[in-house]
Structures are given as structure tokens and as C-alpha cells.
Amino acid sequence: MLITIDLQSEIPLYLQLKTQLIKGIATGELAEGEPLPSFRQLSADLGINMLTVKKTYDQLKQEGYLTMHRQKGAVVNGQLHARMTDQYVLTLKQQLAPFITEAFCYGMKKAQFTAICNALYEELEEGKEND
Amino acid sequence: MLITIDLQSEIPLYLQLKTQLIKGIATGELAEGEPLPSFRQLSADLGINMLTVKKTYDQLKQEGYLTMHRQKGAVVNGQLHARMTDQYVLTLKQQLAPFITEAFCYGMKKAQFTAICNALYEELEEGKEND
DNA sequence: TATCTGTTATATTAGTAATATAACAGATAG
DNA sequence: CTATCTGTTATATTACTAATATAACAGATA
Incomplete structure (x- = not known):
């Protein structure tokens, strides 16, 4: 999945990332059970700090989009409509x-x-x- | 027009004020040509700083809702649909x-x-x- | 045993929100 | 004219958030 970050934007980096990931989940591009990239990998790819990616994942987890899995890392949740x-x-x-x-x-x-x-x-x- | 400010809210004070004023303009409660309260008066009524009110008025002015009038102060604009x-x-x-x-x-x-x-x-x- | 992972911690920089306070010039009422 | 109200501008301070850098730790894995 292609993710783009605009460092000039007024929108915080973690929010830019968050909305794009949610859109990926909405369209099914990020399917149920599919693991997301690791913090280090994604932050390196996007050229931003690891903790900024973590902040995004943390919020997505809290809103029910993701679950942290010991082996797979961050995994897309099903049963979202229950929310x-x-x-x-x-x-x-x-x-x-x-x-x-x-x-x-x-x-x-x-x-x-x-x-x-x-x-x-x-x-x-x-x-x-x-x- | 009744305006309420929630000091506990996560929403910035100037935004709370802004949305309520725009709603007043939308419903016609604040009619075209009608002057808004002065900075000092409104800030005193709401118990917030004068510059916070000014910031709100400045943004409303920039978005075309208000015009500053030498004698009347801040006045509600007409012709908003042109925007x-x-x-x-x-x-x-x-x-x-x-x-x-x-x-x-x-x-x-x-x-x-x-x-x-x-x-x-x-x-x-x-x-x-x-x- | 290395290496990758998520997690946690500390410290720093930058920007915004909000405040306090003060001064200045234009408009106005007494 | 004087006092008062207005909007405007300026400076300084406090608090919070966003983002970074860096480092260390434990669990999982090849």
C-alpha cells in the first residue's frame, strides 16, 4: 500500500498516516488479519520518527482498528461494525x-x-x- | 445571542466561539449588518482573554463572515454565498x-x-x- | 548468538493556545 | 476639551502538543 507524507502540511504527520491507514482498511486494501509494517520499517520508509508511527498505531489500536500480536506485530481487526x-x-x-x-x-x-x-x-x- | 464556553473541553476556546458565531450567522440570529459585541465586552462576559476573542474575529473576517467597521466594530457580512x-x-x-x-x-x-x-x-x- | 520486533524512558526543539499587561490612535459622549 | 470606549499592536510568560534523537530492555526468530 502506497503511503505519502507531506512534511509541509499543517496536518500532523501521525494524522496523515492515520487517515491513510484507515482508508486502506475501509477499501480492504489492508485486509482483516493482515499485519502492518513494523514501526522501524515504516518510519524508515516514510522518513519520520519511529515514535510518530507508534503514536498512530496506538490510536488505531485504541479505536479498534488494530490488535497487537506477539508474532505478527500490528494486525487489522475484523468486527469493526460492532463499534x-x-x-x-x-x-x-x-x-x-x-x-x-x-x-x-x-x-x-x-x-x-x-x-x-x-x-x-x-x-x-x-x-x-x-x- | 447566548454563547457558552467550556474551559474543560479539548476544543480550543477560539474555535468554540467561532463555531457558535457562525451558527448564529447561519440561522440569522446574527443578521446582516448587525454589529457583534466588542472584544472587551465579549471577553469579559465569557471570562476569557481579549486576544482570544480577537483571534476569533480575525479568522471570521478572513473567511468573509465579518467586516471591521470604524464605528460599529465587527459587522456581519452579506453576500456570503459568493464565497x-x-x-x-x-x-x-x-x-x-x-x-x-x-x-x-x-x-x-x-x-x-x-x-x-x-x-x-x-x-x-x-x-x-x-x- | 545475532537480529528483528514492540515497548519504555529521557531529553530537546518547535509551534500553538491562552494568558497578563501595557500602550497607542481613532471615535464618541458629556 | 476631556474622559472613555473602541480596535490594534507589542512583549512576555505558561502550558500543551507534535516531532525528533537516542538509548535501553525483553520477547520472538532465523
């Missing part, structure tokens, strides 16, 4: 609200906003099929 | 992508995600009618 709790839905709402409020101010219609979301969703669904 | 550029749409997409990827991983269906967005949109539309 869609009411609390998650509530948090998602709070996170989306500012974006929708801004779009509304800028005159974006509900239909256009929905279309953007659907397009992003379908991108993932298509990726999931091509495995 | 919906292609660049904005692109940025919005990039900002939404991580949330959608996460929701997808957690097994949330496209329809449920859309329903959440629509509900948030309609909240604003209703607020806009009651003026």
Missing part, C-alpha cells in the same frame, strides 16, 4: 455540524452537500469490490 | 473524507450518514425561517 455505538453517532454529529453550518452559510444546498458525501461513500464501496 | 468557490468545495471534500471513511469502517450505511447530514441541514433551515 458503531450511539455515542459514536452522537460524536459524529457534533463533528459534522461545523462543516454543515459553514456550507449552509456559503449557500451550498442540501442536495449538493449530500451529493459530495455520496460520492465519497461510493468511492469506498467501489474500492471494496475490487479485491 | 462558495471550487476551491472551497475541494477543501470541504478533503475535510469530510476522513469522517466518511471512519463511518464506513464502522458499518454505517450511506443512507444513515445522509440522514444525519440532512437533519443538521434542516435544523439550520428551520432556524432561518423563525426570524
Whole structure:
């Protein structure tokens, strides 16, 4: 899986890495049970510090995406859908609200906003099929 | 307009203030041409530093929500819809992508995600009618 | 026995968030 | 004119996060 890090970006390195790994899990490019690269290898490949990679893995582990395995290292979890709790839905709402409020101010219609979301969703669904 | 600040929150104070002011503009509670409270007054009311309020106003000004007026202070802008550029749409997409990827991983269906967005949109539309 | 792994620890640098305090010039009400 | 409010600017300090460098330790493996 190709991962790119932008050292000029305002987005923290560990977040850039995190979103790309989650996307890989979403599309199935990183399949259930598949081990991720080791800290040292990935940090060397990306040219960043080992602890920055560890921080990403730690968060993914805490959010249920990964499990640490004595022999394989970091392994992609299955059963992720079990994590869609009411609390998650509530948090998602709070996170989306500012974006929708801004779009509304800028005159974006509900239909256009929905279309953007659907397009992003379908991108993932298509990726999931091509495995 | 009622504004509440949570000093315990992980969200920076200036962002808490910013999102609430934008929501006020979205719903029309803060109408076009209406002046906002002065730095000193608002910061005293909220119990935070003047420069924190200024930082919020500065960003709102840069994003086109406000104009500084010699006599009135910070005034709400009209013509916000003119700001919906292609660049904005692109940025919005990039900002939404991580949330959608996460929701997808957690097994949330496209329809449920859309329903959440629509509900948030309609909240604003209703607020806009009651003026 | 080396070597790779994840883990943990310490220290340092840089940037942001937030504060305190102070001073200055423009606008305004008495 | 004077006092007061406004936005603006500047300096300094505290706290936290992001990211790095470096090192050491124990478990797994070839």
C-alpha cells in the first residue's frame, strides 16, 4: 500500500498516516488479519520518527482498528461494525455540524452537500469490490 | 445571542466561539449588518482573554463572515454565498473524507450518514425561517 | 548468538493556545 | 476639551502538543 507524507502540511504527520491507514482498511486494501509494517520499517520508509508511527498505531489500536500480536506485530481487526455505538453517532454529529453550518452559510444546498458525501461513500464501496 | 464556553473541553476556546458565531450567522440570529459585541465586552462576559476573542474575529473576517467597521466594530457580512468557490468545495471534500471513511469502517450505511447530514441541514433551515 | 520486533524512558526543539499587561490612535459622549 | 470606549499592536510568560534523537530492555526468530 502506497503511503505519502507531506512534511509541509499543517496536518500532523501521525494524522496523515492515520487517515491513510484507515482508508486502506475501509477499501480492504489492508485486509482483516493482515499485519502492518513494523514501526522501524515504516518510519524508515516514510522518513519520520519511529515514535510518530507508534503514536498512530496506538490510536488505531485504541479505536479498534488494530490488535497487537506477539508474532505478527500490528494486525487489522475484523468486527469493526460492532463499534458503531450511539455515542459514536452522537460524536459524529457534533463533528459534522461545523462543516454543515459553514456550507449552509456559503449557500451550498442540501442536495449538493449530500451529493459530495455520496460520492465519497461510493468511492469506498467501489474500492471494496475490487479485491 | 447566548454563547457558552467550556474551559474543560479539548476544543480550543477560539474555535468554540467561532463555531457558535457562525451558527448564529447561519440561522440569522446574527443578521446582516448587525454589529457583534466588542472584544472587551465579549471577553469579559465569557471570562476569557481579549486576544482570544480577537483571534476569533480575525479568522471570521478572513473567511468573509465579518467586516471591521470604524464605528460599529465587527459587522456581519452579506453576500456570503459568493464565497462558495471550487476551491472551497475541494477543501470541504478533503475535510469530510476522513469522517466518511471512519463511518464506513464502522458499518454505517450511506443512507444513515445522509440522514444525519440532512437533519443538521434542516435544523439550520428551520432556524432561518423563525426570524 | 545475532537480529528483528514492540515497548519504555529521557531529553530537546518547535509551534500553538491562552494568558497578563501595557500602550497607542481613532471615535464618541458629556 | 476631556474622559472613555473602541480596535490594534507589542512583549512576555505558561502550558500543551507534535516531532525528533537516542538509548535501553525483553520477547520472538532465523
